Amino acid sequence: MIGAPQIEEIGGHLAVRAGADPPPAWDLRIDAGEPGWDADPARLRHAKHQALMRAYQARYMLLPDDAGGGSILRRLRRHYDPVEMARLEVLRAGLEAELIAPMVEAARQAAAGRELAAYAAALLPELRARPEDAFTAWLRTNPQREPHYRNFLIQSSADLLAEASASALGVVGEFGAPQSALFRILIDEFGYGAHGRKHSVLYRAVMRDFGLSDTYNAYWPFFDTAALELHNTIHHLFQNPRNFFLQVGFLLFAETTYQRSTRDHARYLREFHPDVDARYFAEHAHIDLHHTRMVIDEVALPLVATYGEEVGGEIVAGAELTRAAFARAGAHMLAVSQAFEAAVAAGLAIYAPPDLAPLGQAITPTSGLENPAARIQVGGLGLVLGVAAFAAFPAGALGRIAGAET
Numbered sequence: 086m087i088g089a090p091q092i093e094e095i096g097g098h099l100a101v102r103a104g105a106d107p108p109p110a111w112d113l114r115i116d117a118g119e120p121g122w123d124a125d126p127a128r129l130r131h132a133k134h135q136a137l138m139r140a141y142q143a144r145y146m147l148l149p150d151d152a153g154g155g156s157i158l159r160r161l162r163r164h165y166d167p168v169e170m171a172r173l174e175v176l177r178a179g180l181e182a183e184l185i186a187p188m189v190e191a192a193r194q195a196a197a198g199r200e201l202a203a204y205a206a207a208l209l210p211e212l213r214a215r216p217e218d219a220f221t222a223w224l225r226t227n228p229q230r231e232p233h234y235r236n237f238l239i240q241s242s243a244d245l246l247a248e249a250s251a252s253a254l255g256v257v258g259e260f261g262a263p264q265s266a267l268f269r270i271l272i273d274e275f276g277y278g279a280h281g282r283k284h285s286v287l288y289r290a291v292m293r294d295f296g297l298s299d300t301y302n303a304y305w306p307f308f309d310t311a312a313l314e315l316h317n318t319i320h321h322l323f324q325n326p327r328n329f330f331l332q333v334g335f336l337l338f339a340e341t342t343y344q345r346s347t348r349d350h351a352r353y354l355r356e357f358h359p360d361v362d363a364r365y366f367a368e369h370a371h372i373d374l375h376h377t378r379m380v381i382d383e384v385a386l387p388l389v390a391t392y393g394e395e396v397g398g399e400i401v402a403g404a405e406l407t408r409a410a411f412a413r414a415g416a417h418m419l420a421v422s423q424a425f426e427a428a429v430a431a432g433l434a435i436y437a438p439p440d441l442a443p444l445g446q447a448i449t450p451t452s453g454l455e456n457p458a459a460r461i462q463v464g465g466l467g468l469v470l471g472v473a474a475f476a477a478f479p480a481g482a483l484g485r486i487a488g489a490e491t
């Protein structure tokens with residue numbers, strides 16, 4: 086198990102590598118090292134997930150929005166310094182073993198003995214027969230929809246502002262006809278090279294229309310532990326070629342479930358936020374029908390035909406891992422929204438968009454603080470008034486101390 090001193094040490098290196106006032110694309114900081122931070126197991130776990138996220142994001146080509154802040158070349162070389170990157174990579178396998186491997190193991194058990202062809206054939210009818218997405222169904226009954234949807238957009242932005250970059254890592258190489266099918270899905274995700282149709286660019290438009298920054302990684306201080314866990318689970322698959330068949334299972338489940346959940350979101354936005362650019366969701370509700378068929382017919386089944394049912398079991402395990410990861414993240418987000426709503430009803434919280442300017446201290450519901458009256462920003466929702474009120478939030482929630490009390 087990776088200990089707090091190792092996380093604190095790598096946190097120090099990451100902060101130096103990020104430099105003072107880094108642009109979000111090159112911000113590598115994690116929340117470790119403040120006095121007493123490691124006394125709270127939830128904070129330590131959060132910092133470990135942040136470190137893992139930094140390791141994964143370092144594989145992406147990222148550029149800041151502008152050249153401000155000194156020589157761009159010098160900063161680029163520092164951000165992608167191979168010696169410093171290797172320092173974090175040394176911890177990566179240990180972090181994955183601790184944070185992700187238990188979930189993979191549970192998924193393999195859930196998949197044991199299931200045959201891929203039957204599993205794939207049953208998946209789409211099963212997901213289509215589901216009731217509406219629990220979050221949008223709940224929002225329909227809620228007069229305070231905007232802050233909750235804002236938080237959903239922020240928590241999901243960890244992945245979606247660089248959508249399909251994780252799965253792109255599973256496409257390079259040489260592995261026959263399934264590779265070309267995966268590449269065709271990938272170029273859809275990237276809008277066939279038309280920048281305005283790239284899925285992450287469509288996602289940016291939704292964020293802007295909710296008054297949010299559309300800069301990749303701008304909201305990292307407000308990602309809660311559950312959001313990082315989902316991000317890191319997906320990246321664990323695609324950044325390890327040994328997980329190739331789990332990757333296919335991820336795509337099978339994600340493309341199949343996404344066509345359904347994005348339809349719910351497209352309908353919800355049309356009804357309650359008709360002025361918002363909802364093309365991101367409408368596009369997926371359509372194109373993921375095709376992606377599902379491509380994953381099944383051109384990737385998963387041919388791989389099983391070539392390599393046998395052993396790999397079919399691994400593909401089902403990847404799908405079940407994805408089902409569990411999505412379900413956990415979705416249930417957590419709804420629980421945080423509901424906890425926030427209860428705090429508002431009790432006069433212990435107010436809705437407010439997050440302020441990106443100060444990087445206040447991160448706390449969890451179990452942290453405790455010297456100042457019990459501190460105001461705590463919870464994701465995109467708003468301010469919880471006091472540590473005692475935040476203690477009632479579900480495990481995996483993250484708050485950040487807001488500026489001076491007013």
Ligand SMILES: [Fe+2]
Pocket residue numbers: 248249274284369
């Ligand atoms: Fe997409």
Ligand SMILES: [Fe+2]
Pocket residue numbers: 274340372373376
């Ligand atoms: Fe897709």
